[in-house]
Amino acid sequence: MSAPHTRPTQTPPERPTRGKRGTRRGGGFSWFTERYDRFVLPAPAFLLVVLLLVFPVAFTLYMSLHSWNGGLRPPEFVGLDNFARTLEDARFWGGVLRTGYFVGLAVGMQVVLGVAAALVFHRKFVGRGAARAFFLFPMIATPAAIALVWKMMFDPTLGVLSYLSQAVGGPPITWTSDPNLVIPALAMIDTWQWTPLVMLIVLAGLAALPHEPYEAARIDGAGELRVLFSITLPLLRPVVLTAAMFRLIDCIKTFDTIMIITAGGPGHSSEILNLYAFNQNLSFLNFGYGSALLVWLTLLVFGVAILLTIARRKGATSS
Amino acid sequence: MTSSDQPRRPRMRPRTVLRMIALYAILLILLLPAGFVFFWMVSSSLKQGVDIYTMPPKWLSFEPTLDNYERAFERTPFLRYAFNSAFIATASSLLGLAIGLPAAYTIARYNQKRLAVSLLTARLLPAVAFLVPFFILFTQVGLVGSYPALILAHLLVTFPLTVFIMVNFFEAVPSELYEAGEVDGAGKIGVFFRIALPLTKTGMVTSGILAFIFSWNDFKMALVLSNAETRTLPVAVYNFVHEASLEWGPMMAYATVITVPIIVLTLLAQKHIVTGMTMGSIK
Amino acid sequence: MRKATAPSRVIAVAGALAVLAAGCSQNGTGGPSVDVTGDFDWKRFDGTALSVYIPDTGQAEVLNSRLSEFEDLTGIEVEIETADVTSYRQNLPVRLTARADDFDVMATFPEVDGPQFSANGWYVPLDQYIEHESVTAPDYDIDDFGEGVRNAMTVDDETVTVLWEMQTDLVYYRKDLLREAGLDVPETFEEWEAAAAQIHDPSADMYGFALRGIPYQTTTPYSSFLYAHCGAWVEDGQAAINSPEAVDAYETYGRWGSEYGPPGITGFDWPVPSQQFAQGKVFAFLDVNLFVGDLEDPAESTVAGDIGYAPVPAGECGRAPFIGGWGYAINPFAQQADAAWYFIQWATSAEINLEMKLDGWPSPRTSAWDSEEFQANDPTPEFTEVVIESTELANAQMNPPVAPGVQAREIAGYVIHRSLEGLSRSELQEIADQQAEELQELIDAAP
Structure with a gap:
């Protein structure tokens, strides 16, 4: 089954004629379900979302307007004070900047490598299936377990990476202990883990590319590189944008790996906004302030999602 | 491909x-x-x-x-944790399917954009925001640490994924088939059960497998919401972090044992994973 | 679908308020209190089911192996849930915030948790049990815990926990290297630094001195620098982590780490100094007394048998080791508070302590250290002597006494962490001033 890279352009289904006599069977209840099947069928899903989301969302919004440390005293209303304090909090701004740095670096590398890998896997060669399965492992292996392996490989005492680097005459690699290198190191680990996803998405895109431009290029006698840069990559743009969008959204919310490997350190050098919010809530028990941070984080994720959706739409209409 | x-x-x-x-x-x-x-x-x-x-x-x-495996299995109730992981992952992916399938169907069939977006919020919200409220909520209703609490929490992972993937499969079915079913008197609900579902079995397997993997891998929810009885494997690794030592050997043994089933699953169901991950993302 | 948002909003707010209101209604502070009379009887709570939630700091193995004895003795059925220390520190407060009553015995590290837990009403005073003849065995003997340990179990003059371990800090060093260098065992900061400098030889992969580097963990070893340099975390309600004495201490800590420390020291987690020492890469390190077992085990350490133990260095204000540790406490929302105390007094009894001591555990009971069984079999008498001396001396606080403890620890630890970059005095002063301001905010925010 080949995965479509865009939804098959389908004429929107005709509005079903409601309560058509022919479909009306039996008594009241089945008449109801027949008539409102579009609401009845997704009702459990909708209820689930309400059940799972409403309390956490309400709790976070409520807490963000209060000051509470979890004790026996009730939360104290403080208005927008928590939000005002975030604006003066150097650690908050640091977290925002680090989020941008981490996400930019990680997603950038993933997209470049993912496209490159997709071009390789798009070719036919012996053992492609097995190689592709192997390439996918990092994406589906349990992050909490793999993070421990990375932690061990970066360990100052028993770190194999440091040994390998020194063996070829390089410096000792203690990146996760170096405030300047910790984010690149974590971005590298994220890239290790998620390049396969970008590869898969781009691979599906490659499979769905039209043949005509290639025919034309062949007639023109264009070289392979030229074809790559002037035909393949431009055509892939929407797909790459999609892949980048999904990675961006999830990357902002990265938690397990950073928590396990550095817990935000050394210092606060790898404390992205998500971790800072976690610390304020679960380590410091500042539920009010921590909730305000979560509100900002959520706004950031939604903002990015909306911007990228707009970008994608524009791309779709202009190409 | x-x-x-x-x-x-x-x-x-x-x-x-x-x-x-x-x-x-x-x-x-x-x-x-x-x-x-x-x-x-x-x-x-x-x-x-x-x-x-x-x-x-x-x-x-x-x-x-x-030795490391022996120590790991002796010191912790490994089988219990493995059962917990497998049970919670299975239950939450099946439940995710049961609830997600009808919604994915109507989204695909009636182009319900707004419903799709409202379900999508579940995927956008940062999981950290759920930890404390879920704990309080589940404590208040006496479910904290129980399987139902963990399964519900894991639905946050499995359910949106299922919907994402299944919408693609339901859309790929030519709408003439749905309409023909209705004309034949199957009824609208009947069309879903008798036409849509049988035609998308591959999709169900695909989304089921992926939901299982992501639930199996989840760390945050079980870290906060599980207790000794319901602890899952990714959290159990940390039993080997002590105040004065990190037991790397048993930790690596655990990490290996957690990862192996997933790797075997990938090898067996590579095609499903490829399709699922691609579709789960593109929407 | 749009219509549904209005009702859902109502449900949301109602739900949130209901939960918070439910929480606020049970406002009886102070938790459970003892209400029994008569002679002490181990079988008093026969048939009760008890749930224990504690971190495994290494003590759980002995505890589990003896648990059936407790169940036979009391008829109380116990279920123990353990977690690693890090996730325990995160999860326990969440459980208490949610007023979870599904566990009766909990654990606390008063040096860190004290201010916050007591402000939140999360401690059940234990004196009412300890002093109550009906619920405490006649041979329990609380005075067997030394004065320093008793202090470490107390918050605001109330005993809130009974420790199962006694942490203090000391210097671990390589006897063989010291001998080769022709030096006596150093006493003061100057002497230790001189020895470290002499032995330090990075080209031979040998470093002078290792310390912790991760901010929130550095306060523990640094406390012995701070107090020996005549500083303190807080003086008269004012954050003092930027005082000249504190900056002296940062300078020393930072110089040792940056000039004689192994590469990557700013990111050293708590076990790393001891691991590097076990690998024979480091001449000495200063840390808590929990590493001796692994370090003297030839399967885990290449330096077993060559290790010397010394008390923390002396400064202008003498030596300043600390005492702290994890202890058992009663969950303020416990359903079986009295039976919980039975478990605590059994788990901290002289008998269990002795067995733990013989297992290499730093017991907080004097009788365990003094026992013939232990003294006859002590594999490291020199270590024992140093630990006993340190705990008698203990005068440092390993953590700023400010709520929330973890945050205060992180604020102060940040300066210590940065000092390892080898900053100048004025740079350190600047960072210390910033952090002192933050710490002061916490102090002022306390109710």
Whole structure:
């Protein structure tokens, strides 16, 4: 089954004629379900979302307007004070900047490598299936377990990476202990883990590319590189944008790996906004302030999602 | 994944051979990082304590031992944790399917954008925001630490994924088939059960497998919401972090045991995972 | 679908308020209190089911192996849930916030948790049990815990926990290297630094001195620098982590770490200094007394048998070791508070302590250290002597006494962490001033 890279352009289904006599069977209840099947069928899903989301969302919004440390005293209303304090909090701004740095670096590398890998896997060669399965492992292996392996490989005492680097005459690699290198190191680990996803998405895109431009290029006698840069990559743009969008959204919310490997350190050098919010809530028990941070984080994720959706739409209409 | 016809069919000329060599060389570079991490995990799990710390590392020349596995399984109720992980992952992916399928169907069939977006919020919200409220909520209703609490929490992971993937499959069914079903008197609900579902079995397997994997992998929810009885494997690894020592050997043994089922699943169901991950993202 | 948002909003707010209101209604502070009379009887709570939630700091193995004895003795059925220390620190407060009553015995590290837990009403005073003849065995003997340990179990003059371990800090060093260098065992900061400098030889992969580097963990070893340099975390309600004495201490800590420390020291987690020492890469390190077992085990350490133990260095204000540790406490929302105390007094009894001591555990009971069984079999008498001396001396606080403890620890630890970059005095002063301001905010925010 080949995965479509865009939804098959389908004429929107005709509005079903409601309560058509022919479909009306039996008594009241089945008449109801027949008539409102579009609401009845997704009702459990909708209820689930309400059940799972409403309390956490309400709790976070409520807490963000209060000051509470979890004790026996009730939360104290403080208005927008928590939000005002975030604006003066150097650690908050640091977290925002680090989020941008981490996400930019990680997603950038993933997209470049993912496209490159997709071009390789798009070719036919012996053992492609097995190689592709192997390439996918990092994406589906349990992050909490793999993070421990990375932690061990970066360990100052028993770190194999440091040994390998020194063996070829390089410096000792203690990146996760170096405030300047910790984010690149974590971005590298994220890239290790998620390049396969970008590869898969781009691979599906490659499979769905039209043949005509290639025919034309062949007639023109264009070289392979030229074809790559002037035909393949431009055509892939929407797909790459999609892949980048999904990675961006999830990357902002990265938690397990950073928590396990550095817990935000050394210092606060790898404390992205998500971790800072976690610390304020679960380590410091500042539920009010921590909730305000979560509100900002959520706004950031939604903002990015909306911007990228707009970008994608524009791309779709202009190409 | 078979339509990779290149405009030029390569013939086996010397240049082509060279290019094949280059291709495999690039492939090797692409696969090396994944291979190395897994090699290091598995080999460390088979080493004695002293060998783990030895630098230069003993790549293959160490005396392999199963001590770490023995210690890991003796010190913790491994089977219980494995059962918890498998049970919670199975239940939350099945439940995700049961609830997600009808919603994905109507989204695909009636183009319900707004519903799709409202379900999508579940995917956008940061999981950290759920930890404390879920704990309080589940404590208040007396469910904290129980399977239902964890399964519900894991639905946050499995349910949106299922919907994402299944919408694609329901859309791929020609709408004439749905309409024909209705004309034949199957009824609208009947069309869903008798036409839509049987035609999308592959999709169900695909989304089921992926939901299972992501639930199996989840760390945050179980970290906060599970207790000794319901703890899952990813959290249990941390039993080997003590105040005065990190037991790397047993930790690597655990990491290996957690990862192996997932890897086997990938090998068995590669096609499903490829399709699912691609579709789960594109929407 | 749009219509549904209005009702859902109502449900949301109602739900949130209901939960918070439910929480606020049970406002009886102070938790459970003892209400029994008569002679002490181990079988008093026969048939009760008890749930224990504690971190495994290494003590759980002995505890589990003896648990059936407790069940036979009391008829109380016990279920123990353990977690690793890090996730325990995160999860326990969440459980208490949610007023979870599904566990009766909990654990606390008063040096860190004290201010916050007591402000939140999360401690059940234990004196009412300890002093109550009906619920405490006649041979329990609380005075067997030394004065320093008793202090470490107390918050605001109330005993809130009974420790199962006694942490203090000391210097671990390599006797063989010291001998080769022709030096006596150093006493003061100057002497230790001189020895470290002499032995330090990075080209031979040998470093002079290792310390912790991760901010929130550095306060523990640094406390012995701070107090020996005549500083303190807080003086008269004012954050004092930027005082000249504190900056002296940062300078020393930072110089040792940056000039004689192994590469990557700013990111050293708590076990790393001891691991590097076990690898024979480090001449000495200063840390808590929990590493001796592993370090003297030839399967885990290449330096077993060559290790010397010394009290923390002396400064202008003498030596300043600390005492702290994890202890058992009663969940303020417990359903079985009295039976919980039975478990605590059994788990901290002289008998269990002795067995733990013989197992290499740093017991907080004097009788365990003094026992013939232990003294006859002590594998490291020198270590024992140093630990006993340190605990008698203990005068440092390993953590700023400010709520929330973890945050205060992180604020102060940040300066210590940065000092390892080898900053100048004025740079350190600047960072210390910033952090002192933050710490002051916490102090002022306390109710």
